[in-house]
Amino acid sequence: MEREGAPPLVHLVLVLVCLAWVLPTLGLLVSSVRPAADVASSGWWTVFRNPLDLTQYTLANYRQVLYQNGMAQAFVNSFIVTVPATLIPMLIAAFAAFAFAWFTFPGRDALFLMVVGLLVVPLQMTLIPVLRIYNSLGLSGTFLGIWLAHAGYGLPFAVYLLRNFFGSLPSDLFESAYIDGASPLTAFFRLALPLSVPALASLGIFQFLWVWNDLLVSLIYLGGSPSVAPLTLRLSSLVGSLGQNWHLLTAAAFVAMVVPVAVFFALQRYFVRGILAGAVKG
Structure with a gap:
């Protein structure tokens, strides 16, 4: 029919x-x-x-933005901020999610609920306490500080997404590996990670886009130093208080859009599969 x-x-x-x-x-x-x-x-x-x-x-707008307004350096800074701030939470979350899904230890469910509960904590509540800690440790205005901040803010969602995916993998697969003498680390690297490419790609898209487009966290922890300012900070400073030079904002915004669009289209074939992963057990 x-x-x-x-x-x-x-x-x-x-x-x-x-x-x-x-x-x-x-x-x-x-x-x-x-x-x-x-x-x-x-x-x-x-x-x-x-x-x-x-x-x-x-093309005068693009030339002025890239060569006269420091946008080229900001473009490089955005990569320096975004790539580690995407990979660090993905790596930590993968280990944690695998433990939550397949290991049995006291308080596992309660701890997982606490991690998921952090999703509802407003990010703005943490800015002042974390900034005070950063000031005391000398991490303010450094790439290391912004990497750790983005990793901390992204971990709850990353653990939640990957745990659901790992939990949907067939248990017979891991039991057979353990019978053959595989250690938990071997099962993680040889079985769980290769099978979780769609979920990791989806998580990578979410985290990359969030960090790349972030303004608030960068503004608080990096400040306005041109040497470390990413694209979003430079974009916010292009238009003056009187609204002049806003024609440059269109060229700068389009430059900032190129990388996220390229990342999304490069990984789009994994995106839907990764989002739906773990929705149905089986």
């Missing part, structure tokens, strides 16, 4: 939703390649009156 296709109304709604998501990005891209005078005097959609007129396009 042939399955019926979706009604036309569903297709229309999907097209409208896609347009609603794509139009702001298109407007951002068009505005980023327009001269400052044109951006200030007319809307971005006016370029489509004569889209082949190359005089209405310019």
